[in-house]
Amino acid sequence: MSVRHALLALLSEGPKYGLQLREEFEARTGEVWPLNVGQVYTTLGRLERDGLVEALGDGDSAEGGPQKAYRITGAGSAELTQWLHVPTELSSPPRDELVMKVLVAVRVPGADVHEVIQAHRRYLVQLMQEWTRLKEDEADVDLAFALVVDAELFRLDSLIRWLDAAEGRLRRARADGWPPKLRTAPASMAVLQRRRRIGAS
Amino acid sequence: MRVLELRSISKVYGKGAAQVQALRDISLSVEPGSMVAVMGPSGSGKSTLLTIAGTLEEPTAGAVLVGGADTARMSGGAKARLRRRTIGYVFQDFNLLPGLTAAENVSLPLELDGMSARRAHLAGLAALEDLGLGEQARRFPDQLSGGERQRVAIARAVVGERSLLLADEPSGALDSASGEAVMRLIHTYCKRGTAAVVVTHDAQLASWADRVVFLRDGRLVDQTVPPAGPESLLEQPS
Numbered sequence: 001m002s003v004r005h006a007l008l009a010l011l012s013e014g015p016k017y018g019l020q021l022r023e024e025f026e027a028r029t030g031e032v033w034p035l036n037v038g039q040v041y042t043t044l045g046r047l048e049r050d051g052l053v054e055a056l057g058d059g060d061s062a063e064g065g066p067q068k069a070y071r072i073t074g075a076g077s078a079e080l081t082q083w084l085h086v087p088t089e090l091s092s093p094p095r096d097e098l099v100m101k102v103l104v105a106v107r108v109p110g111a112d113v114h115e116v117i118q119a120h121r122r123y124l125v126q127l128m129q130e131w132t133r134l135k136e137d138e139a140d141v142d143l144a145f146a147l148v149v150d151a152e153l154f155r156l157d158s159l160i161r162w163l164d165a166a167e168g169r170l171r172r173a174r175a176d177g178w179p180p181k182l183r184t185a186p187a188s189m190a191v192l193q194r195r196r197r198i199g200a201s
Numbered sequence: 202m203r204v205l206e207l208r209s210i211s212k213v214y215g216k217g218a219a220q221v222q223a224l225r226d227i228s229l230s231v232e233p234g235s236m237v238a239v240m241g242p243s244g245s246g247k248s249t250l251l252t253i254a255g256t257l258e259e260p261t262a263g264a265v266l267v268g269g270a271d272t273a274r275m276s277g278g279a280k281a282r283l284r285r286r287t288i289g290y291v292f293q294d295f296n297l298l299p300g301l302t303a304a305e306n307v308s309l310p311l312e313l314d315g316m317s318a319r320r321a322h323l324a325g326l327a328a329l330e331d332l333g334l335g336e337q338a339r340r341f342p343d344q345l346s347g348g349e350r351q352r353v354a355i356a357r358a359v360v361g362e363r364s365l366l367l368a369d370e371p372s373g374a375l376d377s378a379s380g381e382a383v384m385r386l387i388h389t390y391c392k393r394g395t396a397a398v399v400v401t402h403d404a405q406l407a408s409w410a411d412r413v414v415f416l417r418d419g420r421l422v423d424q425t426v427p428p429a430g431p432e433s434l435l436e437q438p439s
Contacts, residue, residue, distance in 0.1 A: 118415065118423050125240070126425045128408035136388065153405055160404045164242065 003035065003043050008052060008072060008080040015056055015071040018044060030145030044070055052076035092199060098159060102166055113170060117163050124163075128156050202269050204365050204396035205231040205254055210263035212249055212419075223249045224260070224419045233364065236388060236397040238407035241416030247400040248369055250416065254398055255288050255367045256280050267365065285314045289358025291368035291387075295350045297342040297357075303329060303349075304338040307357045314361070328356040332386065348379030352386060359390050366390060366397040372406055384409040 003025070010016060010024050022040045026033070047053040053076050056069045072080070098120060105113040135141050135149045187195070212224040224246045231237050241247050252258045253265060256272050265272045267283060275283065290296075297306045308325030312318055329338045332352050342350055351371060358366055366387060372380030380403075388409050391397050399410060407413045415423040 122413075122415070122423055122425055125404055125407060125413050128404055129410070129413070129425065132405075132408040136385075138385075153408070157404050164402075168242065 002083070003039060004047060005080060005083045007040070007043055007047065008076050008083075011053055011070060011072040012077060012080060015069045017067045017069050019067065021070075028144050030142065030148040032145070032148045047076065050075075052079050099162075102163075106170070114167060117167050121160055121163050124156050124160050128153055128160075131156070202233075203230045203266070204233050204268060205229075205398065206264075206266040206269075207250075207254060208264040208266070210250075210253060210260045210265070212246075212253060212258070213261045222419055224253070227263070227419075227421050229414065229421065231365075231396045231398060233396050234391055234394050235412070236391045236399060236410040238410035238413045239398065239400045239416055240402060240404070240407050240413055242402065245416040246419040247402075247416055249419075251367050251369050251398060251400050255290060256284060282314075285310055286361065287364055289360075289363045289366045291351070291354050291358045291366065291371045293370040293373040295342070295347075295354045297350055297354060299342050302339050302341055303334065303345065303353045303356075306342070306353060307360050310357060311361050324360060325356070328360045329353065332356050346379075347375050348382055351375060351379070351383050355383065355386055355390075359395060364395060366395050368397065368399045370401055370403075371399060373401070373403070377405070380406060 006025055006029075007021055010021055010028070016024070018040050019037060021044075022035050022037050025035050025040075044053060048055060048070070051073060053070045053072055056071055101116060101120075102113060105111040105116040131149050131152050135146060141149070207227055207229045210224055210227040211222070214221045214223055227246075227250060229237070229250075239247050239250060249258070253260050256265060256267070259273075267287060270283075272280060272283070297303075298309070301309065304322060304325045306325075307328050308318075308321035311321035311324055316324070326335070326338055329335055332355070334349060334352055334356065337345055337349055337353070342353070345353065355366075355371070358368075368387065371387065372383040375383065384399075384406050387397050387399065391411075397410075399406065401407050412427075413425040414421055
């Protein structure tokens with residue numbers, strides 16, 4: 001997650017102090033991602049170095065005191081807009097450990113891929129139960145928190161759906177006589193190149 | 202006391218070469234106030250489990266106890282009373298009677314059970330108002346949205362203080378917000394003491410349950426362990 005852009009977003013509302021930024025960051029993200037104050041100041045230092053924010057002199061700050069207040073610069077606003085509108089990089093499949101484990105379990109002698117799948121399915125459902133419990137009482141759920149909980153539930157749900165699909169595919173393959181006794185023909189060069197281009201992009 | 206107890210249930214359909222073993226040695230208990238979700242792929246036996254738990258079908262072997270009473274020892278009339286008074290059913294396609302209003306659909310089980318039409322109607326209205334559907338009480342099912350229809354079906358399933366709610370893919374045909382509203386409602390009834398068994402292939406729905414059991418090829422192969430508590434999710438280091 002980009003703390004850098006989250007801080008720029010908070011500063012786009014007006015000048016703020018470091019501690020205030022930390023409190024507002026946690027409140028706006030449903031208190032799910034704790035942020036330590038050191039991380040806030042390190043990030044502010046880098047943003048200042050890159051000309052995206054600037055420290056205010058004591059005279060300009062909203063309140064007096066020893067802390068520095070920061071404000072976003074024109075370049076910072078442009079960077080924030082760019083970040084919001086450019087889609088997050090998702091084109092190459094991540095080397096997902098769960099996918100790897102299932103691929104390995106299919107091949108390792110003595111490993112039962114269905115047990116591997118079920119152990120992960122159970123764990124994921126348990127995690128989802130815990131997240132659902134957090135949104136059980138609607139009175140305790142603000143909009144930011146509800147969005148974060150939904151995002152996590154959908155992410156975990158997508159993994160379970162993949163496990164369900166993988167299990168179905170494996171069963172059908174077994175019914176069709178997999179693993180084959182003879183080596184199957186390797187993928188054509190064109191197909192290999194296409195697969196590798198996706199993986200490497 | 203357990204509201205529902207399944208003891209070593211098996212179910213076989215057909216004979217000889219055409220024989221299909223739908224359930225194998227299933228044992229499951231549901232306490233008052235708790236929701237159990239049954240997850241599994243199509244054909245794993247989920248719906249058969251629910252119809253046997255609801256005494257709509259007999260198991261080939263094993264016992265079904267509702268409120269501590271063995272349903273195999275009940276007369277046909279006693280079982281029918283159990284289905285009218287103790288067990289509520291919710292189906293994916295709502296099963297509302299199209300010629301009756303929402304209120305009439307909800308009060309129907311009470312009338313069938315011998316309550317006067319007026320008292321049953323008032324109880325039906327109260328159940329709908331409880332779900333925030335008071336204004337829809339006089340509408341017919343085809344004048345309601347899918348989510349509203351399912352909430353009416355839930356009102357019908359719980360009206361008259363029933364202690365066991367059985368739901369088969371209760372939000373299968375609904376969008377995610379309506380699906381969540383349906384599960385939230387079942388969860389609310391459970392908090393008031395109803396026991397529920399919800400059959401689903403959808404993990405988001407199952408995650409509302411206190412316990413999730415997994416069915417494969419008619420066997421209960423696994424179940425979730427009680428959660429450590431939601432706080433554990435938020436205590437990860439940053």
